[in-house]
Amino acid sequence: MKRKSNKQEPIPDPEHLTDAERVAGERAKLLFKTLRNETFSPDEKDALWNQVGETISQKKQRSFYPFWIAAAASVTLLLLAGVGYLVFYEDSARAMQDVAARSQISAEETRLILADERAVSLKKDQSSLVYKENGALIQIDSSSTIGQQVAGDQQFNTLIVPYGKRSVLTLSDGTRIWLNSGSKLVYPSHFDKGRREVYLEGQAYFSVTHAEDAPFLVHTKDMEVKVLGTEFDVSAYDDDPYTATVLTKGSVELSTQRQALFGSKKTKITPGTRAVFDQQRATLQTQQVDVKEYVSWKDGSLVLNTAPLAEILRKVSRYYRVEIELKQPKLAGVRFDGELILQDDVRDVLKGLALATGLNYKQQPNERRYVLEESTIKP
């Protein structure tokens, strides 16, 4: 009660207390000093302090609130979208990929594997298959015909073309597919309404019959090509570090990285464009090219447009599944123009190549290995 009061308030203030009141005040003051306080234990005190610290650190994390909520929401959405996409949309692509994984490109002959696991051998180096009557009949090399069950669930056929062979396939919708050597194509035994999907490993040239209501989808391991009706080449060899599409006419839509849940990247390309998806860098690049270079194989020739020798040899070796060694590495960069006819026998091709380049070719004791070298005797 030692507070000074400098005011003359009408209300009596504690400064103007009677003695009795003052005594009461002093006693009350004494009493209040004895007031028993509730205490909490040092443990409780520490626990509460820790809680405070915890909340503060959480708050710090939460200071990015809107960002993280947005991020979490979009991740959730993308996950849902991704899962939905994989579950509902990718269903047949995955099924076809699984089918493709079941058969190996090992045989010397082109093989057609039907849904009921019957395997048909195609003897010719350049075989042809024509699907008729909505896929129920398959005409092989215009000589024999086989039938298959096409009713019921969607089932797949697989065409396997070994190295050194090629095949032309005409599907029930009229779409023609040239399958290059060392390739595998999985496709439904018949097309359901509204969807035409195939799965490719290797290289194929597609001439897709236009159907507005049924887009044609070519799935590969890391690129998806969607078209309504057009001509294009898809190269998706396992041993290439890239997947590429070259468009001859019309337009196609490419989707890459479809396995990535963060959404696939869609790109539209125009005729004369080559789109290359680099698996290592996961990037898609497009460039204008001379289409013939990339699609001439379907007509049995390699169109060379200032192509380096190394690349020519790589193509030839893949086509015939042989190893070709260039003795003088300095020649790898020498470029050639022209057209190299892809004859049945690789030795004929190499002979022609040797003639054109002025090199000698030798076959090693191992018959799948050839060597190109500079002639010791200059002409």
Next chain:
Amino acid sequence: MTHFDPDHDTWLRFISGDSDAFSDLYDQYADVLYAFGMRYSTDRDLVKDCIHDLFIDLHSYRKNLARDANAKFYLLKSLRRKLHLAHRKSSMLRFDRWDTEDSLAINAFTFSIEQELITDEKEREILQHLAEAINRLPDRQREILYLRFHQDLDYDEIAAIMQISVPTCRTFVYRALKELRGKLEFGAIFLVMCC
């Protein structure tokens, strides 16, 4: 209202962002705050929650705190506000009570006169009666006496804490003491008559 005490140094260090000062502040005042909070509530967890929230707020808004504030006064005031809000919230959730009684009442006091070395038997009796009389005072008056005599706050601070004007505050104290005086006189007479 500036109190020049070592605690004020802690307060200033805390405002300027010293994290040691934050923990010093807690060490210094957590017990005081707990005891203070338990004057208004019997719910230990509720009081702890309010202290927790109070320190979180302190940490969040430290840059905006007044440098010349008395730390203890500021903390008590903030805790009382939190308790009041919590009290109002919980009474709003009680549907069996429709009265708008949402004021925060201070609990009955438990004085321990035994601790004081008062040898005079009569004086002890008087204090005993005074203690009972204090507990019979209206809530607001009891609260003021508590803040004034136990927490040693001045009238400005008490007025701020209780959200009343300073004159009202004085009046309350005056009335309380007048009442106590009367009770004491009565008690003294009663004692005399008994003896």
